[in-house]
Amino acid sequence: MKKKKRPIGRTLMILMVIFFYLPILYMIIFSFNEGKSLTAFTGFSLRWYKHMLESRDMMEALYTTFSIALLATFISTVAGTIAAIGLSKSKKLVRDLMEQVNNLPLMNPEIVTAIGFMLLFITFKVEKGYVTMLLAHIAFCIPYVMLSVMPKIRSLDPNLADAAMDLGATPWQALTKVIVPQITPGIVSGALIAFTMSVDDFIISYFVTGSGVKNLSIMVYTMSKRINPSINAISTLVVVIITTVLLIINVAPIFLEKREKKAEIGKKSLVLPGAVAVCAILGIILLVNMNKESSDLPYAGQTLYVYMPGEYIGEEVVPDFEEQTGAMVVMENFDSNEQMYIKVANGEAYDIIIPSDYMIQRLIEEGYLQTLDQSRLDCMDELLDAVKSQPYDAENAYSVSYFWGTVGIVYDKTKVSLEDLEKEGFNIFLDEKYKNDIYLYDSERDSFMMALKALGYSMNTEDTDELQAAYEWLVQCVTTMEPEIVTDEIIDNMAQGRKALGLCYSGDAAYIMSENENMGFYMPEEGTNLWFDSMVIPANAENPELAHEFINFVCSYEIAYDNSAYVGYTSPNQEVMEDLSGEGGDFEGINAYLPRTDYVKDEVFVYNAETRKVISNLWSKVKITASNAN
């Protein structure tokens, strides 16, 4: 009977192994890809590894992940074991109660636990960062350790400790010499579970982190929108590290067993390879952290906390700035101005933030920004008049422009005719000819701008009927057109011509058009959003001096040129803009690079607390409707 079943079982096992390892293998292979594509292998290269090693963000994420995992494992194993021993001698009532409490993180959906920690830290004004992440990890690891230690303690003879002490052992000796050795297997497996849980965690870390501290999961989550094969490279590295550790832990005992043959295998054999594994990881951490040297540059040893949208800065800007000033830049990214606002309003301190126009207005109104020290700024003269003295900061007292542009429609010239665009404007997003072939942008403000403009209203309307009409326009769009609602994913996807058209920022469109000449950018005649993203210094900035330095640096010709050429967004530096769009420039002939100015129907966003809330809620509902519709 047994023999007969084998073939089915074997095929099943093989399929299962393929299922588990295919994605991992695929990822490893593409980490060696020469090209940027995730689907076509064009040749062997180590460039993504080089890229990864040069990216401090990635190396730090690796360091954070493993250092937190080791610390959390160590602390929670010790604390969990002690607590478990203590509880085993406590009253039954206490014991049962604590069992229930420990079940909270195990039985609650992870996101609930995560939000609990976040609210806790915010309520008690603990600054979010490495320490909060570590505390949270310890908190959810201890219950796992206890869960695996408890049964071992329960199986001990309750009189064991007493017997030891009767024989003259001190309580400490009884504990370390008698009890702990008996429960070692439970402790070891508890530690292993704690380590896995910590390395694996995303949700809890995501909610409790701050000050730019990222672990691997958070990094992958924020970077996954653009194609970035370095993620494959770093993932491969993680796979190698973890597999090595696991193999050491699992295989080493077999060898040791053979050599020693007798006795004490259960205990020692796990401790030794465990120690080897820990050392290996520590080594890697040290290696990663080694390249921190001291210098005598003006800002050596100082830190600049920058909070800005993701994928919005040239690769060399930060390293160059660090090299020139000796300061270290900690970069944190946000998906939306709203997300940024919540963090800033909750008191998180940054030195530089790069929000958009209407949000700057809000931050000024609510007192979150400090006025710039004009005597320290040497770049204002180089900026275009078009980006200065905008209504959100009429005196240019708080902000210096970083990039600017419009919102329009990026389209595939081979699939969409300009005639249609001119005839329909934003209403082309309701044209069923393009069903299942469009991208919407996941931003409440841009989506409502599009809908309001399509309906012929002002995008700054406060009229609830008009907002309701815009909401219905969007609902019609998501229920009849099957759009994909994306953010930065649109960039690589449109560059590869995956859909016919999408709502897009001019800067992203400029990049897309420079990558794929079939793509065009159209600004509808109904008018659109003219926007400005600017650098500001929050009131609670810890290093405003360095922040001014950063602003000057970013505005200087060379840096601004590289930055704009890399990202595709329009530089506020007049000379840079002219050079890049002029003859021989990277964006020669690309209309998206030159924002449309002086068109009456284009508007700049104005902040209004009431409408923002309405729009925010309505946009959530549009997304929910879209999700429920498919």
Added chain:
Amino acid sequence: MKKFSQLALPYIIWAAMMLILPMALIALYSFTEHGNSIISFSFTLEHYVKFFTDPDFLLILWRSMMIAVKTTIICLLLGYPVAYFIARSSERLQNMLVLCITIPMWINMLVRTYAWIGLLSEGGLIQQILSFLGFGEVELLYTEGAVLLGMVYNFLPFMILQINTSLCKMDHSLLEAAADLGANPVQTFRRVTLPLSLPGVINGITLVFLPAVSSFFIPKLLGGGQYFLIGNMIENQFITVGEWNFGSAISVIMAVIMMLLMMAVKKVEIRNHGGKED
């Protein structure tokens, strides 16, 4: 004796701070008015009313439950035979297979999910295979199928390991006894193996269902921005919309539903075990 029991004291204080207080805070936020401050709080049921009176929110909750149920069923159907086969193989093979299943679990969950993006995207390997097999250009990424796949991929190992553990604990002489008494393999499986592996199955279901309901990065990475589940809704309230009170209320609702489900599962388990717990 007494001295040892004092060892638990620091942890009791820690647990009160780090485990109980956060839950209390969520509950407090969920019952209070706007504002992220607990100093001036006024009691309200508004957030709960808002959730339960909006058919769209309820539909999201329902869909999240359904996708978790689907994930659990698929994991069970795939996981049981695999666990069964592992438990039947020789000890060496068994260790190797268990290791094989454990390694992916150790690799970061986001990395594992991210790995699927390339495979599923347009022009990726799977689409090529499918079009080679004559299915045409099937869209894979950013569909419900992709989300389901991502969940099964991430949570299946839990199921396999749990079932495998309880199958391995089973006394093999029971099977021989059943055969000796004239039971055919199907009967033996139904009457002996299955009931004895039930604790593992139940644990497996818990470990799969729970994270599947609340996951928000799998839908986001593989389902795209237009794929919204209850987890995404909570994330959205806290990270983008900023309505923490409403977000807390949704969290409480979810936690309570999960608790009730877990209690129901426990009941089934206890009944099958004749009240014996270990």
